Amino acid sequence: MDELMIKKPEVVALTQNGGLDHVIKPLTKEIHLFDTYVAGVSYLKDKSVLQEIKIKDRLTLQREDNKFDDKAILILTSDGKKLGYVPEKDNAIFSRLMDAGKLLVAYISSIHKKSIDYQQISIGIYLVDF
Template sequence: MNELMTNNNHGLIKYLQNRELGLVLPTPFERDIYLFETIVAGTSHIENIADIEAQLALDDKLVFYREPDNRFDPQAIKIATLKGDKIGYIPKKDNLIFSRLMDAGKELFGKITRKEKKGQWTKIEMAIYLHES
């Protein structure tokens, strides 16, 4: 019973807290808070963006990863699909507050609100949310 009460990287608690396994248990008062609407920057630099874009649908969840060592922007936030395909970044003009929130341990994510092809450019619009648990 003791291994259930302590988080020592073993036992049931470790298993239940591991979101990579696909098991996500809701917590009381858990909610997603809408923060902002923006585009995905840098899609034209993604080699296989046409293949990835073809698999994207409205309301698809996007995962954010901080890149504090990014040589172009220390506040960079990479955007990927749930499959792990990189599709771009939060625009530099928008990422300062979001990077600070993520650095403080807050969980942010995106949802696709619109996508379209404009010549060679794939425009993906998204809403940014803060997951509060």
């Protein structure tokens, strides 16, 4: 027999409208690893991002090829705008986890405006576990 047999069509129907995200999401959990802050905020070229963020926003963490720090982790907003970096003093373990294929995300825990052009943004880093 060389044909694919579908024994549970309701499972297939779940995956057809909107992909697997809504099926897999309930199977994931986020494990809190560490609290830190966003480094490099004062060097942002597009400071408009500081007006758009809010507490509890989910942030994307992405490894970056960086000549100043070989363990650099870029922090992006949900729409892909650069917010800053995980501080160099904190990124060694997280960069190893990411290099090993682990998915890490962050959430904004507090925002303190220090001046017109600078905000101190505290974040929690989470491991997304399946």
